[in-house]
Amino acid sequence: MATQNTPTATATATALKTASVLAFERKLDPSDALFAAGTWASRGNSATWEPVAVRAKSVRGTISNRLKTKDQDPAKLDAQIENPNLQTVDVAALPAEADTLKVSFTLRVLGGTGTPWACNSADYQRALKEAVQTYVAANGFAELARRYAANLANGRFLWRNRLGAEQIEVQLARLVDGQPETTWTFDALALSLRDFDAAHAANPALAQVADLLALGLAGQSHVLLQVTAFVRVGAGQEVYPSQDLILGKDKADKSKTLYHVNGVAGMHSQKLGNAIRTIDTWYTGAADNGPIAVEPYGSVTTQGKAYRQPKAKEDFYTLFDHWITKGLAPALEQQHFVMATLVRGGVFGDAGKD
Numbered sequence: 269m270a271t272q273n274t275p276t277a278t279a280t281a282t283a284l285k286t287a288s289v290l291a292f293e294r295k296l297d298p299s300d301a302l303f304a305a306g307t308w309a310s311r312g313n314s315a316t317w318e319p320v321a322v323r324a325k326s327v328r329g330t331i332s333n334r335l336k337t338k339d340q341d342p343a344k345l346d347a348q349i350e351n352p353n354l355q356t357v358d359v360a361a362l363p364a365e366a367d368t369l370k371v372s373f374t375l376r377v378l379g380g381t382g383t384p385w386a387c388n389s390a391d392y393q394r395a396l397k398e399a400v401q402t403y404v405a406a407n408g409f410a411e412l413a414r415r416y417a418a419n420l421a422n423g424r425f426l427w428r429n430r431l432g433a434e435q436i437e438v439q440l441a442r443l444v445d446g447q448p449e450t451t452w453t454f455d456a457l458a459l460s461l462r463d464f465d466a467a468h469a470a471n472p473a474l475a476q477v478a479d480l481l482a483l484g485l486a487g488q489s490h491v492l493l494q495v496t497a498f499v500r501v502g503a504g505q506e507v508y509p510s511q512d513l514i515l516g517k518d519k520a521d522k523s524k525t526l527y528h529v530n531g532v533a534g535m536h537s538q539k540l541g542n543a544i545r546t547i548d549t550w551y552t553g554a555a556d557n558g559p560i561a562v563e564p565y566g567s568v569t570t571q572g573k574a575y576r577q578p579k580a581k582e583d584f585y586t587l588f589d590h591w592i593t594k595g596l597a598p599a600l601e602q603q604h605f606v607m608a609t610l611v612r613g614g615v616f617g618d619a620g621k622d
Contacts, residue, residue: 284593286618287389294613295381295485296416296544298495300527301373301425301535303507305366308500311437317370319532320507322360324522329353358526360533361506369429369499369507373540374443375420379487381409382610395592400610403603404486411604412611413482415547415559417474418467423456423497425543427535428508433457435500440477443492452477456497462558464547485611509533545612550601551575551582562608564616584609588616 303320310316331353335345362369382400387393419425423436430436436456441448452473459467459474468474484491501507510527527534545562548554553575560568564584566576576582587606590596597603 284391284395285389286589286593287384287387287392288617288619289386289388290384290392290617291386291615292382292610292613293378293385294541295378295611296541297376297378298537298540298544299374300529300537301371301540302529303360303509303533303535304370304372305362306368306370307366308368308435308498311368311498318363318366320360320362320369320509321531322358322509322526322528322533324356325359326354326356329355355523357522357524359506360509360526362501362504364504367500367503367505369501370496371426371429371499371535372494372496373535373537375493375495375544377481377484377491377493379485381485381607392592395595399592399597400607402597403607407600407603409482409485409607410478412547412608413478413485414468414474415464416481416544417478418459418464419544419546420477420493420495421452421454421456421471421474422459422461422467423499424461424546425495425535425540426456426497426499427539427543429499429501430456433499433501435498437498439494439496439498441494441496442480443494448494450476464549464559507533510536510539541612545608547608548605550605552580562605562612564609564614585616 304317305320306317329352331345331351382396382404384393384396387396420440421438423430423438426433426436438454438456439451440454441451443449454471454473458470460470468478480489480491480493483489512525512527514525527536542561546559548560548562548566549558551560551566554560557575560566560575564576565574565578566582567574576584578586581587582602584606587598587602588609591598591603591606598606
């Protein structure tokens with residue numbers, strides 16, 4: 269007598285469609301960073317620090333771009349050289365009496381990871397909730413928090429300002445009622461940018477910061493951090509705020525426009541967030557290339573490359589859809605990546621457009 273197969277949970281999940289409206293808010297929410305100047309010896313005295321101003325500078329450059337074959341004739345080249353390359357650019361630099369850059373911002377950690385703020389399918393949201401709860405029950409947010417904590421302590425968010433610095437001190441303070449409750453201090457240059465395990469081994473205090481971030485991501489505690497970095501680069505040296513992208517009719521006459529807040533040099537919150545979430549070492553080629561920012565396709569714009577190709581089935585959408593709609597959980601490392609992408613936030617719905 270033939271037996272009748274009953275629908276299994278997997279079979280049911282197979283018929284599940286990705287919600288056409290699906291969006292997640294970011295759970296690591298940095299403010300813009302502001303730049304100040306002072307001396308290394310005055311790190312403990314906030315009253316002595318002055319804002320770093322952005323100013324314009326006009327320069328007379330030379331023709332140095334790659335020439336087309338038809339322009340390589342000596343006479344034509346001499347004619348171009350006679351015309352100076354005049355340009356106006358924004359610059360930011362420390363005063364002559366200051367040798368240290370201070371970069372400060374706040375970081376808010378929000379709970380509710382994996383819970384969409386917009387979803388038009390109750391069945392899909394139910395399956396998503398079950399997958400997230402299973403992950404959290406088995407792993408918590410420990411691994412993600414360890415990596416976020418390392419990127420705060422090692423000063424990755426300083427970007428170009430980190431290069432060539434003589435000393436870097438990063439102070440992380442948990443704010444309660446607007447006041448520092450607990451403060452941790454790290455020697456950023458002693459912590460690896462590539463090996464998160466090595467960074468934690470170099471400074472056990474990182475585990476305390478990671479535990480705090482994990483509590484915030486789990487929604488078990490309100491977490492607001494004050495992040496302050498002191499970068500000893502040398503008296504009068506140039507520093508590097510974010511650069512604004514000016515498009516269309518609003519394009520300025522300047523070749524380079526630096527970001528500022530009421531005249532004070534600053535760094536975009538998006539740029540800070542990109543550095544903090546540079547924790548993806550779970551993609552193919554990570555051993556050689558190192559961590560990259562968590563992005564659905566593993567995009568690295570400076571390299572013009574996407575490390576998580578859909579053809580290789582390593583991109584976020586393939587992993588996420590198989591996990592939620594088909595009940596096929598990926599390997600643990602890729603589960604970390606999927607959850608980190610949800611922490612990043614974004615619009616991930618399937619509108620059905622080709």
